[in-house]
Amino acid sequence: MQKLSNDIVVILGASVFLLLITLFIVVLLMAYKRRDYKHLKEKRLLEEDFNSQLLRSQIEVQEQTFSQIGKELHDNVGQLLSTSRMLIGLAERSLPKPPDTLLTANATLGKAINELRSLSKSLDKDWLSQFNLLENLKAEVIRVNTGSAISAHLHIHAEPAIPSTKQIILFRIIQEAVQNALKHSHCKVVDIYFYKKGADAQITIADDGTGFKNKENKGMGLKNMQYRTRLLGGTIEYTSSEKGTSVVIVIPQTSENDEN
Amino acid sequence: MKFLSQILNILDTVGPAVAVVFLLRNKKVLSKEMQLILIFCLIQLICNCTASIIERLPVPRKFILLQNNYWVYKLNATASFLIILTLFLKYLLHCRPQVMYAALISYAAVSILLIINGDGISQFSSGSSAFESIVIVALSLYFFYSKLINTHEEVSIPETSIFWCVVGIFTYYAGAFFIFISYKYVIDTSSSTLGALWRFHNILLFICSLYISYGILCKNYRTILS
Secondary structure (H helix, E strand, O other): OHHHHHHHHHHHHHHHHHHHHHHHHHHHHHHHHHHHHHHHHHHHHHHHHHHHHHHHHHHHHHHHHHHHHHHHHHHHHHHHHHHHHHHHHHHHHHOOOOOHHHHHHHHHHHHHHHHHHHHHHHHOHHHHOOOOHHHHHHHHHHHHHHHOOOEEEEEEOOOOOOOHHHHHHHHHHHHHHHHHHHHHOOOOEEEEEEEEEOOEEEEEEEEOOOOOOOOOOOOHHHHHHHHHHHHOOOEEEEEEEOOEEEEEEEEEOOOHHHHO | OHHHHHHHHHHHHHHHHHHHHHHHHOOOOOOHHHHHHHHHHHHHHHHHHHHHHHHHOOOOOOOHHHOOOHHHHHHHHHHHHHHHHHHHHHHHOOOOHHHHHHHHHHHHHHHHHHHHHHHOOOOOOHHHHHHHHHHHHHHHHHHHHHHHHOOOOOOOHHHEHHHHHHHHHHHHHHHHHHHHHHHHHHHHHOOOOHHHHHHHHHHHHHHHHHHHHHHHOOOEOOOOOO
8 A cells, every 4th residue: 555655656746747847848938939029029120110210211312302303493494494584575575576476485484484483392391391281282282283284182171180290201192192193094183182080190192093903013103102101100002993093091190299 | 635635526527618618708710720629628528527427327337338437538538639639730730631641540550559468448548548648748849849949920929829728738748648657557556546646637637728728818819820
């Protein structure tokens, strides 16, 4: 009986020992994987941070280029056009009865100067940052409506609460979407809607054009829009059919204080 | 003391019952892996219940299946092993079907050999249960190792259900290995004190069930580890 008790004690002891070993293995594995997961998470965060910095600098460079082009257009080409218009004006006045072609040329040149001015303004970040997003968009809509046969409309159902630094980025996204509609969709109407979606701001740019078939083949413009949306911490979706294309941008709303 | 013994005696049915309730009451859709875990728990619950009922029946018992409950334990061990083997080879380690067939043929061959060379069919098959334990412990360790070297997990493994289920299975089979392998020796020497070993086995099964129940509560419930 005593021997048997000893046997059972040994068996139970061995079983408990194995149980402890299993516990040790599990704890060890959990500790290692937790550390590993934490490390992986940190690495991913660093990567995201790096990508975000990279995107930021890419967009910064792009903005500088836009500003440079805008200033060049305004100061250089604009000045040349103004001088030309002044000379045409002089010629007009020196003639007793100026020909119609000269008058038309003068008027066309005036129109070109105005369009060039508004274009250079829409490219210049410093100029844009003086106004808020909606004011800039209104100016952009006016520019589109004057410069082409396409009719653009701005519908504001809810004003977006986005810090000024991000407003320029969002303006560029909308500008790109509108330009895509003008260039590729053969549309007649472009509508820009502002909604509130929960705590986020939703912006929809819809046109009545022909749409695009290959969603996978994204051009530089679409990629830029994606980069910029990612930088704002939002999402962008495209839906395209034969009845038109709509670009839906959802962006988290933050105040200036949150940014700081 | 007697009350404690009675509680320990019914732990082998209470544990799986708790796990089954947890698995069936949750509102989430069961993944294929968790369905196998549910089947494992149901097998444990039904077989252990049946074995307890047979044990409590008055003697003499005329019907051959009611003579003893070893066949229920054998059925339990074999069915549980096959379920766990499928879980590991097919779903967790993604082995090819040929490996599955080879494992099943090997298991059948080893079982027959063990029955012929000692276990018999009228008593608890100590050897084959110990063999099943070794195989399951080895598969669990391999699973843990594969998780250890895989550093591209999208989710934290301790937050997944299947991890806790494997931990439960691993704990049960590793802890019960010595009980299984020494069972025949103990029963031959003296079966009167066998209860202590079986109660410890019940505790292990209860721990296994608790791990499985905890797994159901994990937030990454549907995550399939591959």
